[in-house]
Amino acid sequence: xxEPNLETLRAAFAGRLLVDAADTAPFLTDWRRKWTxxxxxxAQPDTAAGxxxxxxxxxxxxxxxxxxxxxxxxSGGATPDASGRALxxxxxxxxxxxSIDPVSNTLVAEAGVTLQQVQDxxxxxxxxxxxxxxxxxxxTIGGNLATNAGGVQVLRYGNxxxxxxxxxxxxxxxxxxxxxxxxxxxxxxxDLRDLYIGSEGTLGVITAATxxxxxxxxxxxxxxxxxxxxxxxxxxxxxxxxQLGSGLTAFELMSEQCLRLVEKHVAAARRPLESVSxxxxxxxxxxxxxxxxxxxxxxxxxxxxxxxxxATDAALSASGAQFKALWALREDISESQxxxxxxxxxxxxxxxxxxxxxxxxxxxxxxxxxxxxxxxxFGHMGDGNLHYNVSPAEGSRGDDQFAALEAxxxxxxxxxxxxxxxSISAEHGLGVLRRDEAARYKSPVELRLxxxxxxxxxxxxxxxxxxxxxxxxxxxx
Amino acid sequence: xxEPNLETLRAAFAGRLLVDAADTAPFLTDWRRKWTxxxxxxAQPDTAAGxxxxxxxxxxxxxxxxxxxxxxxxSGGATPDASGRALxxxxxxxxxxxSIDPVSNTLVAEAGVTLQQVQDxxxxxxxxxxxxxxxxxxxTIGGNLATNAGGVQVLRYGNxxxxxxxxxxxxxxxxxxxxxxxxxxxxxxxDLRDLYIGSEGTLGVITAATxxxxxxxxxxxxxxxxxxxxxxxxxxxxxxxxQLGSGLTAFELMSEQCLRLVEKHVAAARRPLESVSxxxxxxxxxxxxxxxxxxxxxxxxxxxxxxxxxATDAALSASGAQFKALWALREDISESQxxxxxxxxxxxxxxxxxxxxxxxxxxxxxxxxxxxxxxxxFGHMGDGNLHYNVSPAEGSRGDDQFAALEAxxxxxxxxxxxxxxxSISAEHGLGVLRRDEAARYKSPVELRLxxxxxxxxxxxxxxxxxxxxxxxxxxxx
Numbered sequence: 006x007x008e009p010n011l012e013t014l015r016a017a018f019a020g021r022l023l024v025d026a027a028d029t030a031p032f033l034t035d036w037r038r039k040w041t042x043x044x045x046x047x048a049q050p051d052t053a054a055g056x057x058x059x060x061x062x063x064x065x066x067x068x069x070x071x072x073x074x075x076x077x078x079x080s081g082g083a084t085p086d087a088s089g090r091a092l093x094x095x096x097x098x099x100x101x102x103x104s105i106d107p108v109s110n111t112l113v114a115e116a117g118v119t120l121q122q123v124q125d126x127x128x129x130x131x132x133x134x135x136x137x138x139x140x141x142x143x144x145t146i147g148g149n150l151a152t153n154a155g156g157v158q159v160l161r162y163g164n165x166x167x168x169x170x171x172x173x174x175x176x177x178x179x180x181x182x183x184x185x186x187x188x189x190x191x192x193x194x195x196d197l198r199d200l201y202i203g204s205e206g207t208l209g210v211i212t213a214a215t216x217x218x219x220x221x222x223x224x225x226x227x228x229x230x231x232x233x234x235x236x237x238x239x240x241x242x243x244x245x246x247x248q249l250g251s252g253l254t255a256f257e258l259m260s261e262q263c264l265r266l267v268e269k270h271v272a273a274a275r276r277p278l279e280s281v282s283x284x285x286x287x288x289x290x291x292x293x294x295x296x297x298x299x300x301x302x303x304x305x306x307x308x309x310x311x312x313x314x315x316a317t318d319a320a321l322s323a324s325g326a327q328f329k330a331l332w333a334l335r336e337d338i339s340e341s342q343x344x345x346x347x348x349x350x351x352x353x354x355x356x357x358x359x360x361x362x363x364x365x366x367x368x369x370x371x372x373x374x375x376x377x378x379x380x381x382x383f384g385h386m387g388d389g390n391l392h393y394n395v396s397p398a399e400g401s402r403g404d405d406q407f408a409a410l411e412a413x414x415x416x417x418x419x420x421x422x423x424x425x426x427x428s429i430s431a432e433h434g435l436g437v438l439r440r441d442e443a444a445r446y447k448s449p450v451e452l453r454l455x456x457x458x459x460x461x462x463x464x465x466x467x468x469x470x471x472x473x474x475x476x477x478x479x480x481x482x
Numbered sequence: 483x484x485e486p487n488l489e490t491l492r493a494a495f496a497g498r499l500l501v502d503a504a505d506t507a508p509f510l511t512d513w514r515r516k517w518t519x520x521x522x523x524x525a526q527p528d529t530a531a532g533x534x535x536x537x538x539x540x541x542x543x544x545x546x547x548x549x550x551x552x553x554x555x556x557s558g559g560a561t562p563d564a565s566g567r568a569l570x571x572x573x574x575x576x577x578x579x580x581s582i583d584p585v586s587n588t589l590v591a592e593a594g595v596t597l598q599q600v601q602d603x604x605x606x607x608x609x610x611x612x613x614x615x616x617x618x619x620x621x622t623i624g625g626n627l628a629t630n631a632g633g634v635q636v637l638r639y640g641n642x643x644x645x646x647x648x649x650x651x652x653x654x655x656x657x658x659x660x661x662x663x664x665x666x667x668x669x670x671x672x673d674l675r676d677l678y679i680g681s682e683g684t685l686g687v688i689t690a691a692t693x694x695x696x697x698x699x700x701x702x703x704x705x706x707x708x709x710x711x712x713x714x715x716x717x718x719x720x721x722x723x724x725q726l727g728s729g730l731t732a733f734e735l736m737s738e739q740c741l742r743l744v745e746k747h748v749a750a751a752r753r754p755l756e757s758v759s760x761x762x763x764x765x766x767x768x769x770x771x772x773x774x775x776x777x778x779x780x781x782x783x784x785x786x787x788x789x790x791x792x793a794t795d796a797a798l799s800a801s802g803a804q805f806k807a808l809w810a811l812r813e814d815i816s817e818s819q820x821x822x823x824x825x826x827x828x829x830x831x832x833x834x835x836x837x838x839x840x841x842x843x844x845x846x847x848x849x850x851x852x853x854x855x856x857x858x859x860f861g862h863m864g865d866g867n868l869h870y871n872v873s874p875a876e877g878s879r880g881d882d883q884f885a886a887l888e889a890x891x892x893x894x895x896x897x898x899x900x901x902x903x904x905s906i907s908a909e910h911g912l913g914v915l916r917r918d919e920a921a922r923y924k925s926p927v928e929l930r931l932x933x934x935x936x937x938x939x940x941x942x943x944x945x946x947x948x949x950x951x952x953x954x955x956x957x958x959x
Contacts (some may be wrong), residue, residue, distance in 0.1 A: 024839040100622065108720060108835035108864070153669050161728075164667060167644060189865040190831045190908035192630050192680055193920045195932050196952060200674035203669055220723045225938045243585060246697045251635045253636075270633030293777075295726030302771075354667045360584035388666040389586070428668035435670055450657045454939065455672050461938030464492060475673060 009066040011046055018052035020098060032073055032093045035087060040081040040382035040437065043089035051098040053115070053173060053181060053212035059094055060210065061179025068093050069470045070177075074148030075119065077140035079350070082152065082205045082472050091470070094471070096147050099212060102126050110171060110218040111187040116147025116211050123216065132218035135162035135254075139336055146210045155432030157248035157335075160387035161254040161291070162219065164432070166202045171215035174201050175210075177463045187215045190283025200458065205434050206469040210463045222333070224299040225254075227331045228307060231282035231318040237362040238286050238386060241315045245288060248306050251395035252299075254389030255289035263338045265384045266396075270341040277320035277331060286316075286386070287335045329404035335383070342381050342396055347403025349411050351393040351418045354431035360386060366395070367421045374417065375410060390431040393418060415442065435473045444475065488523055492584055495535035497527035497575060507572045509550055510562065516783060517558040517914065521548070522567035526816040528575040529659060529891065530592070530650055530689035537687065538656025546947045547571050547654075549683035550623030552590070552596065554617035557913025559629065559949050573624050576689060579603050580951035587695040588647060588664040593624025593688050598691065609695035612639035612731075616813055624688045630680035632909030634812075638768070640732040640875045640908070643679045648692035651678050651776045654685075654940045664692045677935070682911050683897070685939045685948040699768035701776040702731070704808045705784060708759035708795040712838040715763050718792045719864060722765060725783050729776075732766035733864030736907045740860045743873075754797035754808060763793075763863070764812045811859070817856040819858050819873055824880025826888050828870040831908035837863060846869070846896045849896060852887060867908040876948070892919065912950045921952065 015022050024046045033167035045068065048059045052160055057331055063070050069091035073083045085091040100113035102122070106112070108347045110418040114123050121142040127134035136149060138156035146155075149330050150172070154165045162168060171186035174197075174233045232238045238258050245253045261283050267274045278285075292299035303321060312317040322328040342348050355363050368380060377398040395414060397403040423446050430439045446450060454472075459466075459474055470476040491497050500506050501523045511518040511590075522545065525536045540547050546568040551559045562568040576592035583589070584607045591600050597618040603869035604611035613626060615633035625631075627649070631642045639645060660673055663881070664763060678686055711717045715735050722730045738760050744751045769776035780798060787793040799805040819825050832840050845857060854875040861868035872891060874880040896906045900923050907916045929951075936943075936951055947953040 021898065033502075106833065106835055108716065109833045110723075111833070153673075155667050155669075163644070166673070167640070176927065176931070182927045182931060183925060184928065186903065186905070187833045188831045188903075188905050188908070189636065190862075190867045191905035192632075192909055192911045193905055193907045193916070194675075194678055194680075194912065194924070194928070195685075195935050196630075196676045197642070197928070197931055199673045200935075203671075203673055208672075220727050222727065246587075248770065250699065250768075251696050252770060268671050278949060287769075291727075293725065297628065354665045356583065356586045356588070356664045357666075358583055385667075389522075390667045411540075426663065427664070428665050428670055430670045431667040432664075432669055441671070447671070448660060449660065450653065450659045451671070451674070453657075454653070454659060454674055457938040458672050458674075458935065461934040 009068055012398055014048065014062050017062045018048065018050050018055040019052060020048065020055045023047040023049065024260040025199050032095060033082055035078065035084045036076055037079065038174055040084040042085035042087050044085045044091050044093045045089065046172065047095055048118050049095045049098050051271055053175065054058045055098065056092060056094065056210055056212050057175040057179045059182050060177060063092055063467055064465065066180050066214060067465060067467065068092050069467050071469055072096065072144035072151065074116065074151070075140065075143045077144040078148065078152060079433045079435060080438040082436030082469070086471055088442070094210065095116065096145060103213065105130050106187065107132055107218065109187055111122060111215060112216045112218055113185060114146050115213045117145050120144050120146055120149055127218050128221070130219060134216060134218055136165055136168055137341060143377060146166060146214060150202050150214055151204065151206050151212050152434040153234065155385065155388065155390065157255050157257065157385060160256055161251060162206060166199060169198065169202060169214050169219055171199050171213055172201055173213040174209045175212055177465065177468050185213060185215045203434070205436060205473050207459060207473045208468060219295065223294055223405050224292045224294070224296040224301050225289060225300040225328065227287060227289045227322045227328050228303050229277045229320045229331045229334065230286045230307065230316045231278055231280060232284045232286050232316055233282065235284060235364045237315045238284060239358070239361055242312050242387060244309060249290055249302055252290050252292060253288065253303060254291040255287070257335050257384070258285040258386035259285050259287070259335060259338060259383035262379060262381055264334065264382065266341040267334055267337045270344040271337045274334060275330070275335065276373050278318045280318050282317055286330060319400070337379070338383050346397055347407055349395040349414055349426050351392050351415070352431050353418070353427055354388065354390045354423045354432040355422065355425050355427040357389040360389065360391070363421065367418060370417060370421070375414065419446065440473060440475060484810060486545055491525065491536070491539050493907055494539045495525065495527050496529060497525065497532045497555065500524040500526065512555065512558055512561045512917070514552055514556065517561040519562035519564050520941040521562045521568050522566065524570040525574055526572045526575050530652065531575065531577070533571065534652040534656045534658050534688055537652050537654060540569055540944055541655050541942065544942060544944065545569050546944050547773045548946055549573065549628065549687050551593065551622035551857065552617065552620045553630070554621040555625065555629060555913060556910045559911055559913030559946070560719045568921060571687065573622060574763060575612045580609050580690065581665065581706050581918055584609055584695065586664055589693045589695055590662060590690060591623050591693060596621055597621050597626055604695050605698070608698060610698045611693060611695055613642055613645055615815060623691060625681050627688050627691055628681065628683050629911040632736065632862065632865065634732050634862065635912050636862060637733055643676060645694050646675065646679060646691050647694055649675050649678055649688055650690040652689055654942065654945050655822050656737055660811040662690060662692045680911070682913060684950050685945060689734065691858065701769045701773040702766060702805065703773070703776040703780050704764060704766045704799045705780050706754045706797045706808045706811065707763045707765065707784065707787070707793045709793055709840060710759065712761060712841045714792045715761060715863060716835070716838055718787050720765060721792065722783055726767055726779055729767050729769060729779060730765065731768040731925060732764065732859070734764040735761050735810050735863035736812060736815060736860035739856060739858055740810065743818040743822055743858065744811055744814045745768050747821040748814045751811060751814065752807070753854045755795045757795050759794055759909060764808060815860050815866050819871060823874055823878065824884055826872040826891055827907050828892070828895045828906055829910040830870050830895065830904050830906060831867045832904040833868040836902050837866065837868070838897065840902050844895060847894060847898070852891065869912070894924065914949060917952065
């Protein structure tokens with residue numbers, strides 16, 4: 006095929022077309038600077054119709070498309086490959102909140118609206134949009150849905166998937182599917198919505214979504230709890246679910262190693278407890294009644310936990326400032342670990358009951374095989390999701406030798422995850438980072454089904470090629 | 483193709499093969515006796531491997547397959563057509579609960595386990611499986627998932643879809659997809675699970691599922707509330723969500739007409755309020771604390787509602803017997819309407835905020851166009867889902883003339899639903915009942931996407947042909 010004429014693309018849609026190296030550079034490297042690629046150009050349509058027009062042009066000219074949101078992904082899903090044949094399709098200018106209906110509890114946002122903007126708009130209408138994660142000021146709702154983002158409130162409210170009632174999608178052929186239903190129940194055919202959610206832009210491009218809103222809680226209290234071991238944390242989770250029901254809105258686990266890193270790298274961080282413990286739990290209660298009722302509920306829980314030796318000490322937030330400070334100890338782990346040097350990350354999930362056994366066994370195996378490394382283990386224990394991360398030895402920032410450990414460490418950790426019936430990507434998606442590993446752990450039947458779906462909806466294989474599934478017609482990245 | 487030799491099928495799988503007319507008859511007619519068909523035979527494998535073997539045989543011999551669960555569907559999805567070419571595949575003997583994990587809050591059940599059995603097994607383990615609907619003693623979990631069943635607790639816990647963490651599926655080619663993951667987070671590829679859920683057996687056969695369990699509530703209280711109009715019911719819903727948060731686990735609307743039918747046909751039914759009101763709301767509160775806290779919450783709500791003229795009177799359950807008696811007034815509507823004579827049913831959903839306007843406008847249009855009929859309107863208002871049903875005039879049991887009104891009434895109601903951006907099948911699925919109507923209201927793009935998915939996963943078109951989508955190679959039913 007001849008080189009496509011970009012002038013015909015420029016004429017095909019309303020919006021910007023970036024071609025200069027300085028303009029396109031930010032779209033060609035992921036924010037962690039782990040992947041970099043080249044592109045034909047970067048298209049920035051400002052309407053859904055513009056997105057469809059770009060896709061129609063790509064379809065005719067057989068140009069691969071890499072959809073691009075806030076560029077905060079951790080798996081390289083939004084970075085083009087090195088061929089320079091792909092067009093980057095930036096959704097950043099689709100940035101309108103189209104409507105909000107606080108009676109039906111729905112909000113319609115375009116793909117390029119940031120998660121923070123969605124949260125703020127909901128709050129202004131007296132409602133909660135509960136999806137919450139560290140990158141929320143930059144990541145976009147389109148990207149959140151394309152990767153089925155998780156975060157800290159999944160325990161109560163579910164992943165991005167559960168928070169979406171409907172989608173508007175531009176197909177690879179450049180048609181629009183208008184599936185922006187604001188309905189809680191609709192059984193009129195195949196669930197296309199959930200097929201697009203989590204497909205990382207490989208089946209079509211999400212241009213807008215109808216999101217679920219919830220009542221704002223009247224009060225929230227957080228407790229920072231010292232626990233002797235992951236097994237005690239698990240028993241505490243059981244107790245919290247029994248006593249608090251759906252009032253329990255977050256249950257996070259972190260090791261002393263994590264707290265030490267935050268203390269070292271975040272000036273404002275203060276240890277909330279006098280004693281040092283190998284593990285801590287941060288748990289949040291949301292209450293529809295008032296602060297006093299929330300505090301009473303959490304105090305009742307902690308009393309039982311201390312009595313049953315599930316906890317050794319605990320601090321409770323008594324103000325908005327304390328609430329934020331305690332949460333910051335959890336939220337700043339990732340950045341603090343980054344400040345310490347290179348990081349090898351694993352975003353895994355496990356059957357919740359098996360987490361303590363996994364931590365014990367896999368920790369021992371790493372200590373044996375890689376004695377110089379530091380484990381930095383934290384995560385959303387209530388969802389069975391651990392960020393099972395590794396840092397170089399104390400004092401080292403991580404050199405090429407450390408980087409060379411990534412593959413054997415991934416293998417050790419992910420083989421263990423597979424043996425425990427877990428997932429090697431709980432919330433970060435596959436992108437290119439986990440694509441080949443996923444193919445290793447999935448059954449041939451599942452891979453065949455995924456390929457059949459891909460071929461059916463994107464027969465030319467132009468949508469984000471090489472992400473999620475290996476594209477045989479493309480060179481490997 | 484030559485007539486397939488059933489002896490080769492008998493040899494192909496463990497389990498029963500029914501061929502005698504007396505044995506197969508119960509599988510050839512739906513329970514409402516609205517549809518009837520013929521079949522080659524009825525296969526009843528007792529393992530997932532047996533299901534796969536049956537499907538492999540059908541694939542080789544190009545025999546259409548009609549999966550069959552508890553036969554309680556309302557849309558004809560489990561009844562074969564008149565050709566007699568299809569094999570009915572009964573899942574009734576896949577009836578084991580494979581495991582239950584109260585720590586991870588998961589339960590693995592085979593497709594033929596009844597919903598009641600799942601609920602009971604969860605309760606014995608001190609957990610709640612919240613899916614709940616009138617047919618629960620007979621319907622099977624496989625059918626519930628294949629049709630994405632709803633019911634009375636969707637407001638808080640979601641549809642069958644939201645209550646399922648993983649599936650085991652036999653493909654049309656006779657392979658097994660082992661997707662029984664008990665994980666809350668797993669972003670490793672396309673969401674095959676949700677594609678099979680709600681696909682009514684047209685893409686593959688669900689053989690087992692991993693289900694989500696919840697803590698058992700400590701207490702539940704129900705209130706039966708007289709409201710002056712649907713608009714007041716909507717305002718009451720808002721108030722209840724604000725005051726009770728996730729403690730609100732059901733919010734049902736019913737008209738005086740419904741209550742009158744229940745009073746007439748159910749001997750044990752007693753009106754809970756002295757005054758007669760045009761509309762009633764039944765609302766349920768679940769509490770993780772205790773009975774007194776639940777009652778205080780609901781009393782606080784009712785006090786505000788009475789003050790704001792959203793309610794005119796209310797009765798509260800003060801015992802388990804009263805709780806059941808109040809719920810029975812809602813649950814017995816469908817049967818009471820059936821006892822009154824023929825019924826024309828509409829299972830619709832709407833954006834919640836627009837329900838009062840829909841009821842007013844569509845009610846007026848029916849009164850105008852069909853003055854002799856009685857509207858029997860009730861449903862899951864908290865989910866935007868109405869059972870917008872019609873009975874013949876008082877004193878008539880419904881004759882052929884009444885039956886002839888079904889098509890024009892469907893058209894009137896469903897055109898109105900479409901104009902309000904609603905759904906013509908909220909929880910009953912399409913089957914054959916709503917298949918052609920769905921094609922009328924869906925966009926060509928959506929139909930093309932659905933057909934592409936169907937062709938990709940069931941290229942021979944053998945899975946439940948003629949359900950959900952028109953199968954061009956089959957005669958119309």
